[in-house]
Amino acid sequence: MPKIMVDGKLIEAKDRQMILQACNDAGLVLPQYCYHPGLSIPASCRICLVEVEGLPKLVPSCQTPVRDGMVVHTKSSKVIANQKQVMEYLLINHPLDCPVCDQAGECYLQDYSYQYGRSQSRFEEDKVKNPKKDVGDNIYLYADRCIMCTRCVRFTREVSGTSELFVEGRGHKEEIAIFPGKPVNNKLAGNVVDLCPVGALLDKDFLFKQRVWLLKRSASVSPADSGGENIYIEYNEGVVYRIKPRYNADVNQWWISDDTRYSYKPLHSEQRICTARRTEHGAQVESGFEEAYQSAISGLKQVVEQNGAGSLYAMFSPMMACEEAWLLGQAIRSIDPQAMLILGPVPSAGQDEVFKNPANGKQTFVIKAEKVPNSAGVRRVIQMLGGPTATFDDVIANRKSELRSLKGGWIVGGYLSNWAQLNLPALLQSGFRVVQDILPNAIVDRADVVLPSAAWAEKDGCWENFNGRIQAFTAAVPPPGGARREGDVYLKMLGRSGLYNAEMIRKEMGEPFAALALPAEEEHEPAPQFVEL
Numbered sequence: 001m002p003k004i005m006v007d008g009k010l011i012e013a014k015d016r017q018m019i020l021q022a023c024n025d026a027g028l029v030l031p032q033y034c035y036h037p038g039l040s041i042p043a044s045c046r047i048c049l050v051e052v053e054g055l056p057k058l059v060p061s062c063q064t065p066v067r068d069g070m071v072v073h074t075k076s077s078k079v080i081a082n083q084k085q086v087m088e089y090l091l092i093n094h095p096l097d098c099p100v101c102d103q104a105g106e107c108y109l110q111d112y113s114y115q116y117g118r119s120q121s122r123f124e125e126d127k128v129k130n131p132k133k134d135v136g137d138n139i140y141l142y143a144d145r146c147i148m149c150t151r152c153v154r155f156t157r158e159v160s161g162t163s164e165l166f167v168e169g170r171g172h173k174e175e176i177a178i179f180p181g182k183p184v185n186n187k188l189a190g191n192v193v194d195l196c197p198v199g200a201l202l203d204k205d206f207l208f209k210q211r212v213w214l215l216k217r218s219a220s221v222s223p224a225d226s227g228g229e230n231i232y233i234e235y236n237e238g239v240v241y242r243i244k245p246r247y248n249a250d251v252n253q254w255w256i257s258d259d260t261r262y263s264y265k266p267l268h269s270e271q272r273i274c275t276a277r278r279t280e281h282g283a284q285v286e287s288g289f290e291e292a293y294q295s296a297i298s299g300l301k302q303v304v305e306q307n308g309a310g311s312l313y314a315m316f317s318p319m320m321a322c323e324e325a326w327l328l329g330q331a332i333r334s335i336d337p338q339a340m341l342i343l344g345p346v347p348s349a350g351q352d353e354v355f356k357n358p359a360n361g362k363q364t365f366v367i368k369a370e371k372v373p374n375s376a377g378v379r380r381v382i383q384m385l386g387g388p389t390a391t392f393d394d395v396i397a398n399r400k401s402e403l404r405s406l407k408g409g410w411i412v413g414g415y416l417s418n419w420a421q422l423n424l425p426a427l428l429q430s431g432f433r434v435v436q437d438i439l440p441n442a443i444v445d446r447a448d449v450v451l452p453s454a455a456w457a458e459k460d461g462c463w464e465n466f467n468g469r470i471q472a473f474t475a476a477v478p479p480p481g482g483a484r485r486e487g488d489v490y491l492k493m494l495g496r497s498g499l500y501n502a503e504m505i506r507k508e509m510g511e512p513f514a515a516l517a518l519p520a521e522e523e524h525e526p527a528p529q530f531v532e533l
Protein backbone atom coordinates (compact mmCIF):
# COMPACT_ATOMS: atom_id res chain seq x y z
CA MET A 1 0.00 0.00 0.00
CA PRO A 2 1.63 3.29 -1.06
CA LYS A 3 2.02 5.95 1.63
CA ILE A 4 1.96 9.60 0.64
CA MET A 5 2.53 12.82 2.56
CA VAL A 6 -0.22 15.43 2.04
CA ASP A 7 0.37 18.83 3.67
CA GLY A 8 2.62 17.17 6.25
CA LYS A 9 0.14 14.37 7.02
CA LEU A 10 1.05 10.77 6.19
CA ILE A 11 -1.84 8.90 4.54
CA GLU A 12 -2.11 5.36 3.27
CA ALA A 13 -3.54 5.05 -0.22
CA LYS A 14 -4.80 2.06 -2.16
CA ASP A 15 -2.84 0.71 -5.10
CA ARG A 16 -3.56 2.58 -8.35
CA GLN A 17 -5.59 5.26 -6.53
CA MET A 18 -5.45 8.88 -7.66
CA ILE A 19 -4.23 11.54 -5.22
CA LEU A 20 -7.75 13.01 -4.95
CA GLN A 21 -9.33 9.62 -4.18
CA ALA A 22 -6.74 8.97 -1.45
CA CYS A 23 -7.42 12.42 0.03
CA ASN A 24 -11.20 11.92 -0.12
CA ASP A 25 -10.84 8.56 1.67
CA ALA A 26 -8.62 10.13 4.33
CA GLY A 27 -11.10 12.98 4.89
CA LEU A 28 -8.78 15.66 3.51
CA VAL A 29 -10.77 18.33 1.70
CA LEU A 30 -9.78 19.19 -1.88
CA PRO A 31 -12.07 21.14 -4.27
CA GLN A 32 -13.42 19.00 -7.14
CA TYR A 33 -16.02 19.64 -9.84
CA CYS A 34 -15.63 17.23 -12.74
CA TYR A 35 -14.45 14.26 -10.66
CA HIS A 36 -17.14 11.79 -9.59
CA PRO A 37 -16.28 8.34 -8.24
CA GLY A 38 -18.90 6.68 -10.49
CA LEU A 39 -17.70 8.24 -13.77
CA SER A 40 -14.59 8.38 -15.95
CA ILE A 41 -11.97 11.06 -15.11
CA PRO A 42 -11.56 13.84 -17.73
CA ALA A 43 -9.60 16.23 -15.42
CA SER A 44 -11.21 19.16 -17.22
CA CYS A 45 -12.26 21.62 -14.52
CA ARG A 46 -8.69 22.11 -13.10
CA ILE A 47 -9.92 23.19 -9.64
CA CYS A 48 -8.21 20.19 -8.01
CA LEU A 49 -4.64 20.96 -9.14
CA VAL A 50 -1.98 20.29 -6.49
CA GLU A 51 1.77 20.64 -6.22
CA VAL A 52 3.80 17.43 -6.12
CA GLU A 53 7.45 17.69 -5.05
CA GLY A 54 9.75 16.80 -7.95
CA LEU A 55 7.21 17.67 -10.67
CA PRO A 56 7.73 20.94 -12.59
CA LYS A 57 4.09 22.13 -12.68
CA LEU A 58 0.78 21.70 -10.90
CA VAL A 59 -0.97 18.37 -11.62
CA PRO A 60 -4.68 17.41 -11.52
CA SER A 61 -5.00 15.41 -8.30
CA CYS A 62 -8.01 13.53 -9.71
CA GLN A 63 -5.93 12.09 -12.56
CA THR A 64 -2.48 11.66 -10.99
CA PRO A 65 -1.83 8.22 -9.49
CA VAL A 66 -0.22 7.98 -6.06
CA ARG A 67 3.38 6.79 -5.75
CA ASP A 68 4.93 5.54 -2.53
CA GLY A 69 6.78 8.41 -0.84
CA MET A 70 5.04 11.14 -2.87
CA VAL A 71 4.94 14.55 -1.16
CA VAL A 72 1.85 16.62 -2.05
CA HIS A 73 1.01 20.23 -1.21
CA THR A 74 -2.63 21.33 -1.49
CA LYS A 75 -2.31 24.73 0.18
CA SER A 76 0.83 26.21 -1.39
CA SER A 77 0.70 29.69 -2.94
CA LYS A 78 0.74 28.21 -6.47
CA VAL A 79 -2.22 25.93 -5.68
CA ILE A 80 -4.23 28.74 -4.10
CA ALA A 81 -3.48 31.07 -7.05
CA ASN A 82 -4.79 28.38 -9.45
CA GLN A 83 -7.98 27.91 -7.42
CA LYS A 84 -8.66 31.65 -7.49
CA GLN A 85 -8.08 31.78 -11.26
CA VAL A 86 -10.36 28.81 -11.96
CA MET A 87 -13.10 30.33 -9.82
CA GLU A 88 -12.73 33.70 -11.54
CA TYR A 89 -13.07 32.10 -15.01
CA LEU A 90 -16.05 30.01 -13.96
CA LEU A 91 -17.87 33.05 -12.62
CA ILE A 92 -17.21 35.32 -15.62
CA ASN A 93 -20.51 34.48 -17.30
CA HIS A 94 -22.34 33.12 -14.28
CA PRO A 95 -25.54 35.09 -13.58
CA LEU A 96 -24.91 35.14 -9.79
CA ASP A 97 -28.59 34.43 -9.21
CA CYS A 98 -28.20 32.37 -6.03
CA PRO A 99 -31.26 33.95 -4.34
CA VAL A 100 -33.56 32.39 -6.97
CA CYS A 101 -31.55 29.23 -7.73
CA ASP A 102 -32.78 25.88 -6.38
CA GLN A 103 -29.19 24.68 -5.94
CA ALA A 104 -28.33 27.42 -3.44
CA GLY A 105 -27.27 25.76 -0.21
CA GLU A 106 -25.93 22.64 -1.91
CA CYS A 107 -23.98 24.28 -4.76
CA TYR A 108 -20.29 23.56 -5.24
CA LEU A 109 -19.86 26.87 -7.07
CA GLN A 110 -21.31 28.76 -4.11
CA ASP A 111 -19.23 26.82 -1.56
CA TYR A 112 -15.96 27.01 -3.48
CA SER A 113 -16.52 30.64 -4.32
CA TYR A 114 -16.68 31.30 -0.59
CA GLN A 115 -13.72 29.05 0.26
CA TYR A 116 -11.39 29.46 -2.69
CA GLY A 117 -12.62 32.40 -4.79
CA ARG A 118 -12.14 36.17 -4.77
CA SER A 119 -14.62 38.35 -2.97
CA GLN A 120 -14.90 40.75 -5.93
CA SER A 121 -15.33 40.35 -9.68
CA ARG A 122 -12.98 42.18 -12.07
CA PHE A 123 -15.24 41.46 -15.06
CA GLU A 124 -16.93 44.59 -16.36
CA GLU A 125 -18.11 43.48 -19.82
CA ASP A 126 -21.56 42.09 -20.64
CA LYS A 127 -22.10 38.47 -19.63
CA VAL A 128 -23.16 35.86 -22.21
CA LYS A 129 -26.80 35.03 -21.46
CA ASN A 130 -28.39 31.66 -22.21
CA PRO A 131 -32.11 31.19 -21.70
CA LYS A 132 -33.43 28.22 -19.71
CA LYS A 133 -33.93 25.11 -21.89
CA ASP A 134 -36.37 22.27 -21.54
CA VAL A 135 -34.20 19.16 -22.00
CA GLY A 136 -36.50 16.43 -20.68
CA ASP A 137 -39.89 15.66 -19.20
CA ASN A 138 -38.49 16.30 -15.73
CA ILE A 139 -35.40 18.43 -16.38
CA TYR A 140 -34.55 22.07 -17.14
CA LEU A 141 -31.09 23.23 -18.21
CA TYR A 142 -30.07 26.70 -17.01
CA ALA A 143 -27.08 26.86 -19.34
CA ASP A 144 -25.60 30.11 -18.01
CA ARG A 145 -25.03 28.46 -14.63
CA CYS A 146 -23.17 25.51 -16.22
CA ILE A 147 -19.46 25.09 -15.47
CA MET A 148 -18.92 22.48 -18.25
CA CYS A 149 -17.80 19.76 -15.88
CA THR A 150 -19.46 17.21 -18.26
CA ARG A 151 -20.62 14.96 -15.42
CA CYS A 152 -24.09 14.90 -17.00
CA VAL A 153 -22.74 14.03 -20.45
CA ARG A 154 -20.57 11.24 -19.05
CA PHE A 155 -23.51 9.82 -17.07
CA THR A 156 -25.68 9.46 -20.17
CA ARG A 157 -22.74 7.85 -22.01
CA GLU A 158 -21.33 5.62 -19.29
CA VAL A 159 -24.22 4.71 -16.97
CA SER A 160 -27.59 5.06 -18.70
CA GLY A 161 -25.92 4.31 -22.04
CA THR A 162 -28.41 6.61 -23.78
CA SER A 163 -26.09 9.51 -24.81
CA GLU A 164 -28.78 12.18 -25.05
CA LEU A 165 -26.49 14.98 -23.80
CA PHE A 166 -23.41 16.36 -25.54
CA VAL A 167 -21.18 19.43 -25.62
CA GLU A 168 -22.04 21.83 -28.43
CA GLY A 169 -19.71 24.63 -29.59
CA ARG A 170 -16.22 25.53 -28.39
CA GLY A 171 -14.57 28.03 -26.04
CA HIS A 172 -16.92 30.51 -24.38
CA LYS A 173 -19.69 29.30 -26.71
CA GLU A 174 -19.51 25.76 -25.35
CA GLU A 175 -22.86 24.55 -24.08
CA ILE A 176 -24.57 21.36 -22.95
CA ALA A 177 -27.23 20.37 -25.48
CA ILE A 178 -29.56 17.60 -26.59
CA PHE A 179 -30.00 16.29 -30.12
CA PRO A 180 -33.18 17.59 -31.84
CA GLY A 181 -36.20 15.57 -30.75
CA LYS A 182 -34.14 13.45 -28.32
CA PRO A 183 -34.84 14.74 -24.80
CA VAL A 184 -33.26 13.24 -21.65
CA ASN A 185 -36.13 10.94 -20.83
CA ASN A 186 -34.38 7.70 -19.96
CA LYS A 187 -35.48 5.93 -16.77
CA LEU A 188 -32.35 7.09 -14.91
CA ALA A 189 -32.53 10.70 -16.17
CA GLY A 190 -33.01 12.31 -12.74
CA ASN A 191 -29.48 11.30 -11.76
CA VAL A 192 -28.03 14.04 -13.99
CA VAL A 193 -29.71 16.58 -11.70
CA ASP A 194 -28.08 14.97 -8.65
CA LEU A 195 -24.73 14.90 -10.44
CA CYS A 196 -24.77 18.53 -11.56
CA PRO A 197 -22.56 20.29 -9.00
CA VAL A 198 -24.23 23.66 -9.69
CA GLY A 199 -27.76 24.83 -10.49
CA ALA A 200 -27.58 24.16 -14.23
CA LEU A 201 -29.68 20.99 -14.35
CA LEU A 202 -32.76 21.20 -12.18
CA ASP A 203 -35.67 18.90 -11.49
CA LYS A 204 -38.97 20.45 -12.62
CA ASP A 205 -40.72 18.56 -9.86
CA PHE A 206 -38.71 20.29 -7.11
CA LEU A 207 -38.36 23.68 -8.81
CA PHE A 208 -38.98 26.62 -6.43
CA LYS A 209 -40.70 24.39 -3.86
CA GLN A 210 -38.26 24.56 -0.92
CA ARG A 211 -34.93 26.05 0.09
CA VAL A 212 -32.71 23.04 0.62
CA TRP A 213 -31.46 24.14 4.03
CA LEU A 214 -35.00 23.74 5.38
CA LEU A 215 -35.14 20.07 4.40
CA LYS A 216 -34.56 17.23 6.86
CA ARG A 217 -33.90 13.71 5.67
CA SER A 218 -34.51 10.15 6.70
CA ALA A 219 -32.72 7.06 5.42
CA SER A 220 -35.04 4.74 3.56
CA VAL A 221 -35.38 2.15 0.81
CA SER A 222 -37.15 2.48 -2.54
CA PRO A 223 -40.78 1.30 -2.58
CA ALA A 224 -40.87 1.32 -6.40
CA ASP A 225 -39.57 -2.19 -7.07
CA SER A 226 -37.83 -5.19 -5.58
CA GLY A 227 -34.31 -3.82 -6.20
CA GLY A 228 -34.01 -2.22 -2.74
CA GLU A 229 -32.35 1.02 -3.90
CA ASN A 230 -31.12 3.02 -0.90
CA ILE A 231 -32.58 6.52 -0.67
CA TYR A 232 -32.99 9.60 1.45
CA ILE A 233 -36.50 10.97 1.85
CA GLU A 234 -36.19 14.76 2.15
CA TYR A 235 -39.04 16.53 3.88
CA ASN A 236 -40.10 19.57 5.83
CA GLU A 237 -43.03 20.09 8.19
CA GLY A 238 -44.69 16.77 7.38
CA VAL A 239 -44.37 17.13 3.58
CA VAL A 240 -41.99 15.07 1.45
CA TYR A 241 -40.38 17.23 -1.26
CA ARG A 242 -37.93 14.93 -2.97
CA ILE A 243 -36.06 11.63 -2.94
CA LYS A 244 -32.29 11.45 -3.37
CA PRO A 245 -29.99 8.45 -3.79
CA ARG A 246 -28.15 7.08 -0.73
CA TYR A 247 -24.87 5.44 -1.69
CA ASN A 248 -24.74 1.68 -1.28
CA ALA A 249 -21.86 -0.03 -3.07
CA ASP A 250 -23.66 -3.38 -3.22
CA VAL A 251 -27.12 -2.25 -4.30
CA ASN A 252 -27.56 0.99 -6.24
CA GLN A 253 -24.15 2.70 -5.90
CA TRP A 254 -24.82 6.45 -6.43
CA TRP A 255 -27.93 6.14 -8.59
CA ILE A 256 -31.70 5.65 -8.40
CA SER A 257 -34.36 5.16 -11.07
CA ASP A 258 -36.91 7.85 -11.81
CA ASP A 259 -39.63 5.44 -10.61
CA THR A 260 -37.95 5.59 -7.20
CA ARG A 261 -37.34 9.35 -7.42
CA TYR A 262 -41.01 10.18 -7.87
CA SER A 263 -42.43 7.34 -5.76
CA TYR A 264 -43.30 9.78 -2.97
CA LYS A 265 -46.17 11.31 -4.99
CA PRO A 266 -48.97 9.05 -3.67
CA LEU A 267 -48.13 10.15 -0.10
CA HIS A 268 -49.69 13.53 -0.71
CA SER A 269 -52.31 12.46 -3.23
CA GLU A 270 -55.64 14.24 -2.87
CA GLN A 271 -57.21 10.79 -3.06
CA ARG A 272 -55.47 9.54 0.11
CA ILE A 273 -57.93 7.68 2.33
CA CYS A 274 -58.00 9.63 5.58
CA THR A 275 -61.35 8.62 7.07
CA ALA A 276 -62.39 5.18 8.27
CA ARG A 277 -65.58 3.66 6.89
CA ARG A 278 -67.93 0.88 7.94
CA THR A 279 -71.02 -0.63 6.37
CA GLU A 280 -74.45 0.29 7.66
CA HIS A 281 -77.62 -1.03 6.00
CA GLY A 282 -75.61 -2.24 3.02
CA ALA A 283 -73.73 1.02 2.33
CA GLN A 284 -70.39 2.41 3.50
CA VAL A 285 -70.60 5.36 5.89
CA GLU A 286 -67.78 7.47 7.31
CA SER A 287 -66.81 6.57 10.82
CA GLY A 288 -64.35 7.32 13.60
CA PHE A 289 -61.30 5.03 13.48
CA GLU A 290 -62.06 3.39 16.83
CA GLU A 291 -65.69 2.68 15.89
CA ALA A 292 -64.63 1.17 12.56
CA TYR A 293 -61.94 -0.88 14.27
CA GLN A 294 -64.46 -2.27 16.76
CA SER A 295 -66.87 -3.21 13.90
CA ALA A 296 -63.96 -4.94 12.16
CA ILE A 297 -63.07 -7.06 15.18
CA SER A 298 -66.66 -7.94 16.09
CA GLY A 299 -67.42 -8.80 12.44
CA LEU A 300 -64.42 -11.15 12.23
CA LYS A 301 -65.28 -12.79 15.57
CA GLN A 302 -68.84 -13.35 14.37
CA VAL A 303 -67.54 -15.08 11.22
CA VAL A 304 -65.54 -17.53 13.38
CA GLU A 305 -68.49 -18.09 15.78
CA GLN A 306 -70.76 -18.91 12.84
CA ASN A 307 -68.33 -20.91 10.69
CA GLY A 308 -65.73 -22.30 13.06
CA ALA A 309 -61.92 -22.25 12.96
CA GLY A 310 -60.35 -21.93 9.50
CA SER A 311 -62.94 -19.47 8.21
CA LEU A 312 -60.72 -16.35 8.29
CA TYR A 313 -57.78 -15.27 6.16
CA ALA A 314 -55.28 -12.42 6.12
CA MET A 315 -54.13 -11.14 2.74
CA PHE A 316 -50.68 -9.61 3.15
CA SER A 317 -49.40 -6.85 0.91
CA PRO A 318 -45.86 -6.96 -0.54
CA MET A 319 -45.74 -3.27 0.46
CA MET A 320 -45.89 -4.22 4.16
CA ALA A 321 -42.83 -4.19 6.37
CA CYS A 322 -41.73 -7.63 7.57
CA GLU A 323 -42.46 -6.58 11.16
CA GLU A 324 -46.04 -5.64 10.25
CA ALA A 325 -46.54 -8.97 8.47
CA TRP A 326 -45.27 -10.77 11.59
CA LEU A 327 -47.77 -8.93 13.79
CA LEU A 328 -50.70 -9.32 11.39
CA GLY A 329 -50.18 -13.09 11.20
CA GLN A 330 -50.35 -13.33 14.99
CA ALA A 331 -53.23 -10.85 15.23
CA ILE A 332 -55.51 -12.69 12.80
CA ARG A 333 -54.68 -16.01 14.47
CA SER A 334 -55.57 -14.53 17.86
CA ILE A 335 -59.15 -14.44 16.46
CA ASP A 336 -58.98 -17.63 14.36
CA PRO A 337 -56.04 -19.95 15.21
CA GLN A 338 -56.50 -21.70 11.84
CA ALA A 339 -56.65 -18.48 9.78
CA MET A 340 -55.08 -18.79 6.35
CA LEU A 341 -52.19 -16.49 5.46
CA ILE A 342 -52.04 -15.36 1.83
CA LEU A 343 -49.55 -13.11 0.03
CA GLY A 344 -51.58 -10.68 -2.13
CA PRO A 345 -50.86 -9.70 -5.74
CA VAL A 346 -47.24 -9.03 -6.72
CA PRO A 347 -47.40 -6.70 -9.77
CA SER A 348 -44.71 -7.16 -12.37
CA ALA A 349 -43.94 -5.28 -15.61
CA GLY A 350 -42.33 -7.55 -18.20
CA GLN A 351 -38.57 -8.00 -17.87
CA ASP A 352 -35.90 -6.34 -15.73
CA GLU A 353 -34.55 -3.22 -17.45
CA VAL A 354 -30.78 -3.56 -17.69
CA PHE A 355 -28.53 -0.55 -18.36
CA LYS A 356 -25.02 -1.01 -19.73
CA ASN A 357 -22.00 1.12 -20.56
CA PRO A 358 -21.87 0.79 -24.36
CA ALA A 359 -18.08 1.27 -24.35
CA ASN A 360 -17.30 -1.89 -22.38
CA GLY A 361 -20.66 -3.73 -22.20
CA LYS A 362 -20.57 -3.70 -18.37
CA GLN A 363 -23.90 -3.66 -16.54
CA THR A 364 -24.34 -0.35 -14.71
CA PHE A 365 -27.88 -0.50 -13.29
CA VAL A 366 -30.96 -2.71 -13.21
CA ILE A 367 -34.58 -1.68 -12.70
CA LYS A 368 -36.40 -4.75 -11.45
CA ALA A 369 -39.57 -5.91 -13.18
CA GLU A 370 -41.30 -6.69 -9.87
CA LYS A 371 -42.95 -3.41 -8.88
CA VAL A 372 -43.20 -3.96 -5.12
CA PRO A 373 -40.41 -3.89 -2.53
CA ASN A 374 -41.08 -6.81 -0.20
CA SER A 375 -42.68 -9.90 -1.70
CA ALA A 376 -39.61 -11.91 -0.58
CA GLY A 377 -39.79 -10.60 3.01
CA VAL A 378 -43.52 -11.20 3.39
CA ARG A 379 -43.15 -14.71 1.94
CA ARG A 380 -40.38 -15.39 4.48
CA VAL A 381 -42.54 -14.15 7.37
CA ILE A 382 -45.56 -16.21 6.26
CA GLN A 383 -43.29 -19.25 6.19
CA MET A 384 -41.96 -18.41 9.68
CA LEU A 385 -45.52 -18.15 11.01
CA GLY A 386 -46.45 -21.58 9.58
CA GLY A 387 -50.02 -22.99 9.60
CA PRO A 388 -52.43 -22.82 6.65
CA THR A 389 -51.12 -20.68 3.77
CA ALA A 390 -51.99 -20.08 0.12
CA THR A 391 -50.65 -18.03 -2.76
CA PHE A 392 -52.56 -15.38 -4.69
CA ASP A 393 -52.43 -17.70 -7.72
CA ASP A 394 -54.24 -20.33 -5.60
CA VAL A 395 -56.87 -17.71 -4.81
CA ILE A 396 -57.35 -16.70 -8.45
CA ALA A 397 -57.59 -20.32 -9.59
CA ASN A 398 -59.63 -21.26 -6.49
CA ARG A 399 -57.23 -24.21 -6.24
CA LYS A 400 -57.26 -25.23 -2.59
CA SER A 401 -60.33 -26.77 -1.00
CA GLU A 402 -59.65 -24.87 2.27
CA LEU A 403 -60.14 -21.61 0.34
CA ARG A 404 -63.80 -22.49 -0.03
CA SER A 405 -64.30 -22.41 3.75
CA LEU A 406 -63.05 -18.81 4.01
CA LYS A 407 -65.83 -16.45 5.02
CA GLY A 408 -64.03 -13.34 6.12
CA GLY A 409 -60.65 -11.71 5.98
CA TRP A 410 -58.25 -8.87 6.66
CA ILE A 411 -56.84 -7.41 3.46
CA VAL A 412 -53.85 -5.05 3.35
CA GLY A 413 -53.11 -2.77 0.36
CA GLY A 414 -50.70 0.16 0.54
CA TYR A 415 -49.68 -0.17 -3.13
CA LEU A 416 -48.43 2.98 -4.88
CA SER A 417 -50.89 2.58 -7.74
CA ASN A 418 -54.28 0.99 -8.20
CA TRP A 419 -53.62 -2.67 -7.38
CA ALA A 420 -57.21 -3.79 -7.72
CA GLN A 421 -57.58 -3.25 -11.48
CA LEU A 422 -57.37 -6.98 -12.13
CA ASN A 423 -60.55 -9.06 -12.20
CA LEU A 424 -61.23 -9.50 -8.52
CA PRO A 425 -61.17 -13.15 -7.45
CA ALA A 426 -64.35 -14.44 -5.80
CA LEU A 427 -62.69 -14.43 -2.37
CA LEU A 428 -62.28 -10.66 -2.46
CA GLN A 429 -65.88 -10.10 -3.49
CA SER A 430 -67.66 -12.06 -0.80
CA GLY A 431 -67.70 -12.63 2.94
CA PHE A 432 -66.82 -10.10 5.62
CA ARG A 433 -63.85 -7.97 4.51
CA VAL A 434 -61.74 -5.50 6.45
CA VAL A 435 -59.39 -3.47 4.21
CA GLN A 436 -56.43 -1.35 5.28
CA ASP A 437 -55.30 0.87 2.43
CA ILE A 438 -54.00 4.29 1.41
CA LEU A 439 -55.72 4.94 -1.95
CA PRO A 440 -59.21 4.15 -3.24
CA ASN A 441 -59.78 1.07 -5.41
CA ALA A 442 -62.41 -1.58 -6.15
CA ILE A 443 -61.56 -3.64 -3.05
CA VAL A 444 -61.80 -0.61 -0.76
CA ASP A 445 -65.15 0.29 -2.36
CA ARG A 446 -66.59 -3.14 -1.56
CA ALA A 447 -65.13 -3.59 1.93
CA ASP A 448 -67.28 -3.96 5.05
CA VAL A 449 -64.78 -1.91 7.03
CA VAL A 450 -62.10 0.44 5.65
CA LEU A 451 -59.21 1.43 7.90
CA PRO A 452 -56.96 4.20 6.49
CA SER A 453 -53.35 3.12 6.86
CA ALA A 454 -49.86 4.58 6.71
CA ALA A 455 -47.80 4.65 3.51
CA TRP A 456 -44.22 3.36 3.43
CA ALA A 457 -42.60 6.73 4.26
CA GLU A 458 -44.80 7.10 7.33
CA LYS A 459 -43.53 4.12 9.30
CA ASP A 460 -40.40 2.15 10.19
CA GLY A 461 -39.64 -1.41 9.21
CA CYS A 462 -37.57 -3.56 6.91
CA TRP A 463 -37.91 -5.04 3.42
CA GLU A 464 -36.13 -7.92 1.75
CA ASN A 465 -35.07 -7.25 -1.82
CA PHE A 466 -34.99 -9.70 -4.75
CA ASN A 467 -31.69 -11.24 -3.73
CA GLY A 468 -32.32 -11.69 -0.03
CA ARG A 469 -30.85 -8.43 1.29
CA ILE A 470 -32.92 -7.24 4.27
CA GLN A 471 -32.74 -3.47 4.75
CA ALA A 472 -34.29 -1.23 7.39
CA PHE A 473 -36.08 2.00 6.54
CA THR A 474 -37.18 4.82 8.82
CA ALA A 475 -40.29 7.00 8.89
CA ALA A 476 -39.97 10.50 7.47
CA VAL A 477 -43.40 11.99 8.07
CA PRO A 478 -46.47 11.01 10.12
CA PRO A 479 -49.52 9.52 8.35
CA PRO A 480 -52.30 12.02 7.50
CA GLY A 481 -54.90 12.68 10.20
CA GLY A 482 -57.33 9.77 10.47
CA ALA A 483 -54.87 7.15 9.17
CA ARG A 484 -53.08 4.74 11.52
CA ARG A 485 -49.91 2.70 11.12
CA GLU A 486 -50.69 -0.98 10.58
CA GLY A 487 -48.30 -2.00 13.37
CA ASP A 488 -50.25 0.03 15.97
CA VAL A 489 -53.53 -1.60 14.87
CA TYR A 490 -52.09 -5.14 15.12
CA LEU A 491 -50.63 -4.50 18.58
CA LYS A 492 -54.09 -3.42 19.72
CA MET A 493 -55.64 -6.58 18.20
CA LEU A 494 -53.10 -8.58 20.19
CA GLY A 495 -54.02 -6.72 23.38
CA ARG A 496 -50.48 -5.37 23.69
CA SER A 497 -49.94 -1.87 25.04
CA GLY A 498 -47.46 0.66 23.67
CA LEU A 499 -46.61 1.89 20.21
CA TYR A 500 -45.33 -0.12 17.28
CA ASN A 501 -41.54 -0.20 17.44
CA ALA A 502 -39.95 -1.95 14.46
CA GLU A 503 -36.65 -2.62 16.21
CA MET A 504 -38.37 -4.30 19.15
CA ILE A 505 -40.50 -6.47 16.85
CA ARG A 506 -37.40 -7.53 14.90
CA LYS A 507 -35.87 -8.79 18.15
CA GLU A 508 -39.00 -10.89 18.77
CA MET A 509 -38.82 -12.29 15.24
CA GLY A 510 -35.33 -13.69 15.76
CA GLU A 511 -32.86 -14.28 12.94
CA PRO A 512 -32.31 -12.96 10.31
CA PHE A 513 -34.25 -9.88 11.48
CA ALA A 514 -32.99 -9.48 15.06
CA ALA A 515 -29.48 -8.42 14.12
CA LEU A 516 -30.51 -5.97 11.41
CA ALA A 517 -28.64 -2.68 11.78
CA LEU A 518 -30.35 0.64 11.19
CA PRO A 519 -28.66 3.05 8.79
CA ALA A 520 -25.96 5.02 10.66
CA GLU A 521 -27.35 7.48 13.21
CA GLU A 522 -26.34 10.64 11.36
CA GLU A 523 -28.23 9.47 8.30
CA HIS A 524 -31.69 9.76 9.73
CA GLU A 525 -33.65 12.22 11.78
CA PRO A 526 -35.59 11.29 14.93
CA ALA A 527 -38.87 9.55 14.02
CA PRO A 528 -42.10 11.56 13.88
CA GLN A 529 -44.28 11.36 17.00
CA PHE A 530 -47.20 8.89 16.98
CA VAL A 531 -50.11 8.51 19.41
CA GLU A 532 -51.28 5.22 20.89
CA LEU A 533 -54.63 3.95 19.54
Ligand code: SF4
Nearest residue numbers: 146147149150152196
Ligand atom coordinates in the same frame (compact mmCIF):
# COMPACT_ATOMS: atom_id res chain seq x y z
S1 SF4 B 1 -25.05 20.95 -16.78
FE1 SF4 B 1 -24.18 20.60 -14.72
S2 SF4 B 1 -23.36 18.51 -14.81
FE2 SF4 B 1 -23.70 19.17 -16.92
S3 SF4 B 1 -21.73 20.06 -17.56
FE3 SF4 B 1 -22.96 21.75 -16.79
S4 SF4 B 1 -22.40 21.93 -14.65
FE4 SF4 B 1 -21.68 19.92 -15.31
Ligand code: FES
Nearest residue numbers: 043045046048062
Ligand atom coordinates in the same frame (compact mmCIF):
# COMPACT_ATOMS: atom_id res chain seq x y z
S1 FES C 1 -11.75 17.52 -10.29
FE1 FES C 1 -9.74 17.33 -11.06
S2 FES C 1 -9.74 18.45 -12.85
FE2 FES C 1 -11.81 18.52 -12.20
